Amino acid sequence: MPAHHPLPSSQPHPEATSTEIHLDARLVLGEVESVDVPVRFGYRSDDPLAVALEFLGLAADAGTWRFSRDLLWEGLQKPAGLGDVRIWPPCTCHGRAALRIMLRNRDNVVLIDLPSRQVRRWLRREAFVLVPPGTESSAIDWDAELHGLAS
Structure with missing residues (x-):
């Protein structure tokens, strides 16, 4: 799967701060089949509305996806999202303890x-x-955003 939402190519703002977390995810291949894939979530203060989910290792071809930080938070509480990113919280009644994200x-x-x-x-x-x-x-x-739109 090619990268869907690449990170901005511009350099981060000099005063920007960032955080990231590396996680072991499970790529769901079927009802009972899955494979481990490393991923990294990133967040930058100069892009405050979005998180970036980057696939690493052999799954790197899946690219980097950017979506709303609020969507990720909402998806931890209840089903959230429309369109190309949807998120479901853990569902113990169905035996799933993980956060599930669908990328399309x-x-x-x-x-x-x-x-x-x-x-x-x-x-x-x-x-x-x-x-x-x-x-x-x-x-x-x-100011930088408006300048970017005017260019």
Whole structure:
């Protein structure tokens, strides 16, 4: 699967801070079949609305996906998302203790399971500390954004 939402090619803002977490995910291949894949979630204060999910190792061809930090948080609580990124919280009634994310482009669909506690902890202790929820717009360099649109 080619990269769907690449990271911006521009260099991070000099004052930007970032955090990342490496996780072992399970790529769901069927009802009873899955394979381990390493992934990395990243968050940057100069891109305060999005998280990046990057596939590593042999799964690197799946690329890097960017989607809403709020969507990831909501998906830890209840089913969330429409379109190309959907997220489901752990569902103990169906025997699934992991956070499930579906990524879809026009050619492929990928389901991955992630350790929900680690994702929740990373968001709370790191990403939300860098840019607290509700303050994202104050972390955006609006002059640079407008300049980019005008160019």
